[in-house]
Structure formats: C-alpha cells, structure tokens
Amino acid sequence: xxxxxxxxxxxxxxxxxxxxxxxxxxxxxxxxxxxxxxxxxxxxxxxxxxxxxxxxxxxxxxxxxxxxxxxxxxxxxxxxxxxxxxxxxxxxxxxxxxxxxxxxxxxxxxxxxxxxxxxxxxxxxxxxxxxxxxxxxxxxxxxxxxxxxxxxxxxxxxxxxxxxxxxxxxxxxxxxxxxxxxxxxxxxxxxxxxxxxxxxxxxxxxxxxxxxxxxxxxxxxxxxxxxxxxxxxxxxxxxxxxxxxxxxxxxxxxxxxxxxxxxxxxxxxxxxxxxxxxxxxxxxxxxxxxxxxxxxxxxxxxxxxxxxxxxxxxxxxxxxxxxxxxxxxxxxxxxxxxxxxxxxxxxxxxxxxxxxxxxxxxxxxxxxxxxxxxxxxxxxxxxxxxxxxxxxxxxxxxxxxxxxxxxxxxxxxxxxxxxxxxxxxxxxxxxxxxxxxxxxxxxxxxxxxxxxxxxxxxxxxxxxxxxxxxxxxxxxxxxxxxxxxxxxxxxxxxxxxxxxxxxxxxxxxxxxxxxxxxx
Amino acid sequence: xxxxxxxxxxxxxxxxxxxxxxxxxxxxxxxxxxxxxxxxxxxxxxxxxxxxxxxxxxxxxxxxxxxxxxxxxxxxxxxxxxxxxxxxxxxxxxxxxxxxxxxxxxxxxxxxxxxxxxxxxxxxxxxxxxxxxxxxxxxxxxxxxxxxxxxxxxxxxxxxxxxxxxxxxxxxxxxxxxxxxxxxxxxxxxxxxxxxxxxxxxxxxxxxxxxxxxxxxxxxxxxxxxxxxxxxxxxxxxxxxxxxxxxxxxxxxxxxxxxxxxxxxxxxxxxxxxxxxxxxxxxxxxxxxxxxxxxxxxxxxxxxxxxxxxxxxxxxxxxxxxxxxxxx
Numbered sequence: 011x012x013x014x015x016x017x018x019x020x021x022x023x024x025x026x027x028x029x030x031x032x033x034x035x036x037x038x039x040x041x042x043x044x045x046x047x048x049x050x051x052x053x054x055x056x057x058x059x060x061x062x063x064x065x066x067x068x069x070x071x072x073x074x075x076x077x078x079x080x081x082x083x084x085x086x087x088x089x090x091x092x093x094x095x096x097x098x099x100x101x102x103x104x105x106x107x108x109x110x111x112x113x114x115x116x117x118x119x120x121x122x123x124x125x126x127x128x129x130x131x132x133x134x135x136x137x138x139x140x141x142x143x144x145x146x147x148x149x150x151x152x153x154x155x156x157x158x159x160x161x162x163x164x165x166x167x168x169x170x171x172x173x174x175x176x177x178x179x180x181x182x183x184x185x186x187x188x189x190x191x192x193x194x195x196x197x198x199x200x201x202x203x204x205x206x207x208x209x210x211x212x213x214x215x216x217x218x219x220x221x222x223x224x225x226x227x228x229x230x231x232x233x234x235x236x237x238x239x240x241x242x243x244x245x246x247x248x249x250x251x252x253x254x255x256x257x258x259x260x261x262x263x264x265x266x267x268x269x270x271x272x273x274x275x276x277x278x279x280x281x282x283x284x285x286x287x288x289x290x291x292x293x294x295x296x297x298x299x300x301x302x303x304x305x306x307x308x309x310x311x312x313x314x315x316x317x318x319x320x321x322x323x324x325x326x327x328x329x330x331x332x333x334x335x336x337x338x339x340x341x342x343x344x345x346x347x348x349x350x351x352x353x354x355x356x357x358x359x360x361x362x363x364x365x366x367x368x369x370x371x372x373x374x375x376x377x378x379x380x381x382x383x384x385x386x387x388x389x390x391x392x393x394x395x396x397x398x399x400x401x402x403x404x405x406x407x408x409x410x411x412x413x414x415x416x417x418x419x420x421x422x423x424x425x426x427x428x429x430x431x432x433x434x435x436x437x438x439x440x441x442x443x444x445x446x447x448x449x450x451x452x453x454x455x456x457x458x459x460x461x462x463x464x465x466x467x468x469x470x471x472x473x474x475x476x477x478x479x480x481x482x483x484x485x486x487x488x489x490x491x492x493x494x495x496x497x498x499x500x501x502x503x504x505x506x507x508x509x510x511x512x513x514x515x516x517x518x519x520x521x522x523x524x525x526x527x528x529x
Numbered sequence: 530x531x532x533x534x535x536x537x538x539x540x541x542x543x544x545x546x547x548x549x550x551x552x553x554x555x556x557x558x559x560x561x562x563x564x565x566x567x568x569x570x571x572x573x574x575x576x577x578x579x580x581x582x583x584x585x586x587x588x589x590x591x592x593x594x595x596x597x598x599x600x601x602x603x604x605x606x607x608x609x610x611x612x613x614x615x616x617x618x619x620x621x622x623x624x625x626x627x628x629x630x631x632x633x634x635x636x637x638x639x640x641x642x643x644x645x646x647x648x649x650x651x652x653x654x655x656x657x658x659x660x661x662x663x664x665x666x667x668x669x670x671x672x673x674x675x676x677x678x679x680x681x682x683x684x685x686x687x688x689x690x691x692x693x694x695x696x697x698x699x700x701x702x703x704x705x706x707x708x709x710x711x712x713x714x715x716x717x718x719x720x721x722x723x724x725x726x727x728x729x730x731x732x733x734x735x736x737x738x739x740x741x742x743x744x745x746x747x748x749x750x751x752x753x754x755x756x757x758x759x760x761x762x763x764x765x766x767x768x769x770x771x772x773x774x775x776x777x778x779x780x781x782x783x784x785x786x787x788x789x790x791x792x793x794x795x796x797x798x799x800x801x802x803x804x805x806x807x808x809x810x811x812x813x814x815x816x817x818x819x820x821x822x823x824x825x826x827x828x829x830x831x832x833x834x835x836x837x838x839x840x841x842x843x844x845x846x847x848x849x850x851x852x853x854x855x856x857x
Contacts, residue, residue: 056852122736141720161678224685224721225856240592240687242599393604481586492721496730 020440025354028347032305032368036410037374039053039383040255046386047248056225057243060233061253067143067218068211071150072204079158079203080153082197082300085293085387086159087166095303096480098163101156104304106462106516107215107451108469109153110486113503114493115307116140116149116221118314125310145221146229150214159189161206165199166192201268209261213254213376216471220490230254234378239477246385265370311505318503329488330511333468336403336484337515340467343407343459348414348459355415365419369412377405381473398477402484406467413466414459421455422448457523465516469508474480485511545757552582553786555775556607558594558690559587560726560807567806574798581786587731590724591690591773595621595664602626603780606786611650611775611794614690615624615837616697616844618647628779631788634795636839637814639770639832647774651809654829655694656761657681657739658729658746664738670765671699674739675713682719682737686848689723690771693844695741698769700847701833707847711854718855744827747809752822760827766829773809796830 053061067409086098094290104112118124121141127137140148169191177191213230222228228236230250352369355361384401388394394401425448433447471486478487485508548731562568562585573584588597591612592843598610605626613621621627638652640850657674659667667806668674674681700707719737722728732740739762750759775794793799800811804820811819835843 054849054852056849056856058857123734131676139719224718225852226715228856236687238600238687239589239596239683242596389602393601393606395601494727495563496727 028350040212042386043248071211083162102523120309124410176219262370314502315506333485337468339403344463348361352418377472410463437495461516461519562587593688608781627776647814652772653809656744680740702766708850753854768829772820
C-alpha cells in the first residue's frame, strides 16, 4: 500500500494543483468583485427589475420546456418509427449550436419579416413581435426543449419493462396507468429537469442581448455587460455580478437537493413496450411539430446564408480565424485541467464530491461574473483589452470543464478498476502507464470531451463582448455586429460559417477519438 | 529562379516600407465608418496629404465610445476620438485623457463655442422621423405622441448619443414632469436599441412608425434616394441641439498627425463631405453653401440644450427616471 501511495503522489499533486488553479480562477475574481462592489450604491429600481426579469424568464422557460417535453418524451418512448434514432441525435444538437445562429434562425421564422408573420399576413393578421420577454422565452425553449426531452425520455426508459407487462396483464389502462407507472417516475425526474433548464436560463446573456427589448427585458448578465460597456461603472458591474452569483449559488443549492438526471446518458435506443393501448395518432403530430420547430430555423439559416458564404466581408473570415484559435486554445486548457483533475479524483475516496462541487461552482459563477472579476483584477496591472482572446479562451475552458469531468471521470475510474491492479503489478507508472493503459481506452471519451469543449468555445458569445477590441471580434460577435447593422445577408453567411465550423470541430475530435479504437 | 526570389525580396522591402508609414488611429461611432458614412471619403482625402495611414475604428455608438475610452484608460490605442457630443464632453474631460485641440476656426454653430479640449465638426437637431404615406395624425409634441398608439424605436441613452439626446430633450422640455412623459411613452416604444443604426434600420424595415433621428435625416432619402417620403415631425416643445465633437488623446504617439487631423476636420474638404454622408449640418459652412435639398428640412422654432457643465448631473437624474419608467 505504501508503495502504491508513493507512486501516485505526482498525479495527486498535479490534480490538486489543477483544482487549486481552477478555484483561484473563480474565487480570485469573486473576491475582486466583492471588494469593488462595496464602493457602489445599493441596487436601483432598474436593477431589481433585471433581477425580476431574470427569474421570471428562467421560470417560464423552464416550465414551458419541461411541460412540452413530457408529451414529446412520452411519444418518443412509445413510438418506433423510421428516423427515431436521427431525431434523438438531433435533440442533442442544440447543445453545441451557437446561440447567435439559433437566434438568427428564430428571427427568420418568428421575426417581423419572418415566415410566420408572412403567413399571418395572408390571413390579415398583424405580424408578431419577437423582441422582449416572449422572444427570450421562445429562444430558451428552442434550446432547452430538446434537452428536457432527453432527460425525461431517460426517465421513461428507466421504468423496468416488466412493470409494463405486469400492468398489461392486470388490465391497468388509461388514467390508472399514468397514476401507477408514469407519475411516480415524473415526480422523480421533473424537478431535476426543471432545475437544469432554470439554471441554464439564469445565466442567459447572448439571447437577452439579441432579443431583449430594452430596460423591460434585461437579464442581470446583460445588466453587467451594460454597466461595463455603456457606463464603464465597475462598482455597479461588481454589485450586479455579486447578485448574479448569489442567484446562481441558491439555484445550485436547490439542485443539490433535487436529484438531477445525468446529462450524457446512453441507451436511448429502445422503445417502451406498451401493451395497454395503441399509441394515439397525435404522438406523430406532436413529434412532427417539434421537429419542425427545431429544424425550420436552421433550414432558414442555410437558405439565407449558403449563397453568401464565399462573398463575406474580410472581417468575417478574420474573425473566424480568431475564433478557431480561441476554440483550440480553450480546448487544450479544458482537457489538460479535466484530465489532471480526473486522474486525481479517481484516487480519492470522496472524489465524486469534488467533481460535483466544481461543476456547481462553475455553473453559479457565470462567464460574465468571472469576466467582470478578471477585468477588475487585471485592469490596474495590464491592458485587459489586449488579453481579450486568451481570457475568452480561459473562461470558455472553465465553462466546459464540468461536462468534460462528467465524461472523463467515470471513464478513468473504469480503466483504473479493470486495469489498475495489473498495471500496478507490472510497476507501470507515469508516462508509460498513461500511454499503454489509459490512452487507448480513454481516446473515445477524450475525443468527445475535446470536441465538445472546442465547439462550445467556438460558438460562445459572452466574455468576449466585455473585453473585445473593435478590431478583434470573434466570429459570433462579428455576426452579431452584422445583424445589428442590418446586414442580414452577410450575417446569415457568417451564421452558416459559424455553424459549419462548430460542427466540424466537434466532428473532427469526436471522430478522432473513435477511429481505430480497440474496443 | 533568381527572379521570384528577387521579387519576394522586393515585396518584403515594400511591405516594411508600408509598415513604417505612421498610423493615426481615430476611434469613432459605427455609422461614421460604415460604407455609406463619411469615413471612407474622409480617409481618402486626409491620406492624400498626410503621408500617413488614417485608421478609423468603430467602437459602437457615441456614448459607448466614451465607455470604450474609459475602459481602455491609459492604455488607449487611439490618437483622436471623434463622435462625442456636448452631453458627454464634461464626462470625457474628467477622464483627463484629452489634450487641448489648439485649433481656432470660424464655426457656424447655433451657439457660442469655447471648449478648449473638444472641437465640433457637425451639428443637428434630434427629431422623430416618419414616413409620409400611412401616417395622417402626426403628433406635434411629446404628449400627443404618448397619447397616440404610434410605435416608435429609440436608442439606449447609455450607449447612444441620440438616445441620450432624447433623454436630455424630454428633461429640458419637461423638467420634473419628465418621468410622467416616459411613463406614458413606454407603451409606444417597440424596442430600445444599442445604437442609432439599429433603430433607423428597424424603422426603414417597417418595424416602427417613427424612429428617433435628426431633422436632417430626411435629406438623405431626398438627396441619395430621391425619396421625399420621409419627414421629421416638428415638436412644439422645441428640438434638442446636438453638437458632435472630436478630441485629441494626450498620450498620443502621433501628436503632429493628430493636430493635422483636427485642422483638416474644420477645413473645407472635410466639411463638404459631412452634409451628404453624415447627414448633419457642417460646423463650418462650406463656400458653396449647403447642398440642395437641405432647405426643405424642418428648422425648429426653439432650440433646447443642457449646458455641458450641467450635463453630468442632469444625465444621471434623467437616466434613473428613464430606467425606472421603462423597466416597469
């Protein structure tokens, strides 16, 4: 035992170092904010209304997403049809879909000049207005309905099929069927699904930036940005950032209470064997409507953007280059941190607690909170604007860390359990152990995590908006600028480029991880 | 084989020669640098004589421009900042980043000018612009506008100088009654945009009946598009005056070029470009007078303005009222 402890010390040290570095990156900025916020006056009326709006939109978005997800998940659970697997994969896609691309697609469908308004015009109805609360909620439902559906679908598939057979043999149908089989499951799954969506919407920035309608529809994250970029009032930005962190922390504590279903679950392939009644016709209709809701905005982007893809302003291509650099750097940081922490965590008795805590801490400290704090730390020392891109890469890496940990920790643990004793008996340590034992088996989860980290960073519009130099925008920011200037053709072209690059990054790394792996 | 190498060598020499050309960096607002704005023509005209590379950098709308200057602080990369207005000059002065302009020019402004740090290049009056077709009951003051069900787009006073101008306009016209006016206006406002370009774009796309802009905006449609259908609504309270200015950054590494640019800014050439690209009145009327079409514009009977030294306090109060009325 003593020998083993001796061997793993460097790993523990590296992991502890990475964890401490990460904590410093969160606590340092928070401390700076706390110190800076003291000088600011109390929250104004408009700040309170930002708090109210943030909570209202997050509650509505979560409630609507979850409410719609229940029938959709039920339909998916009990129907077997051609393309079901594709549809379930599609439900995972919004996760790596850049927010600005989705917003642009939603505008093309639901905006004043969009297809829905045109349809309404044919029947002499006034066009719809997307800016404000309903626009923000619409975009959030677009992103989170698929996520909620996947989470709830998992709940359905976790009901043992024996129970369905038993229910059939006992002639339990209709309302009783729901009461006995489905409702207990929903009671377990729904609070967690609700909280996941609520948490994501709580830190919404880009959606509110693009679809918010002035002071009435401002989230706290957006207010932090405005205090920075409009007033350059650091004290107020710091105060708002503390408010945001407070809300995030409370939500995180609630999340610890309710069991959150795992996000990256596998095994959505089979359907539930329902013997009680034939699935009603409206299952199909429901699934069609949802698919239409998810796919139409993206199709519109492709139609508008593809013809402009090769004739974009030079600034867009330059921004794309910068974004690729940021994404790759961010991916490197995220994976180095995640791997070091994962290697340490599996050797700890209560490692799971560390992972969970890191995850929730990062979720509570939103990108703009960290960004604002970092700015306050750096401002007196160096020019933060000159560091815009590296800081963006770093914050993006921190944001994708929880996902990387959730994928890597179980994988590393499996390997250590199965091959660790053998490797120990062969006295394989350090580099040799990494190369011969871990690497071949870790390639696949590693590929998935790197792809995810790169794609998330590629599509992110957050911290960069705080720091950006007019000359060094990333692709999502440049796209937003084109939209603001009403250069919709160029913006649509940039959207296709952004979407393509995000998916490509994910695909390359995920694929790279899968290629010739000895299963 | 030798020739490509030689050519490559020459290219390197040529590009290093370009790199030695001094660069004058001017921070300004977005619409100034857009393809249809004054930026391209002014850049070409100045580069003819300065032996330099004039680089305009768009940093959002006018008020965000000031925030940008404060954000960069002493690390600021600009040599000149162009596009602040009289509502912001005092706040800009307090950053202590600007140096005296040292230019004396015959200015044709509707007010006396004595600022040693900031030099005007154009001016205009804020107004709501509408399309003549389809609008019969044109409001003639804020109260009528608030009582109507017309939809308007305005700009955020924290990021945009027209947005800030509107705030000061209502405050100058109504004083303590201003919060009530904003309360009544809030249901007319479709959305509040970050900058002028966004809201004027929305208005032209038909997303609103009126947009906050300038009495001179219709000249653009008249002269550039031969469209007399866009009109500014005269308001009986009077119209708020905006004077747009530029200032030299004290820590500039190109002080001579910056001075040359400020002198060029009030010269005939620059001032002739302004009316038909920035669509404002020039600060120094060119020898040929104003372009044809400007005589058709609404000229306000009464001009409103908050003096620049009081602007900070008035802005702060008015902004709090505005935010509180519009966030309800």
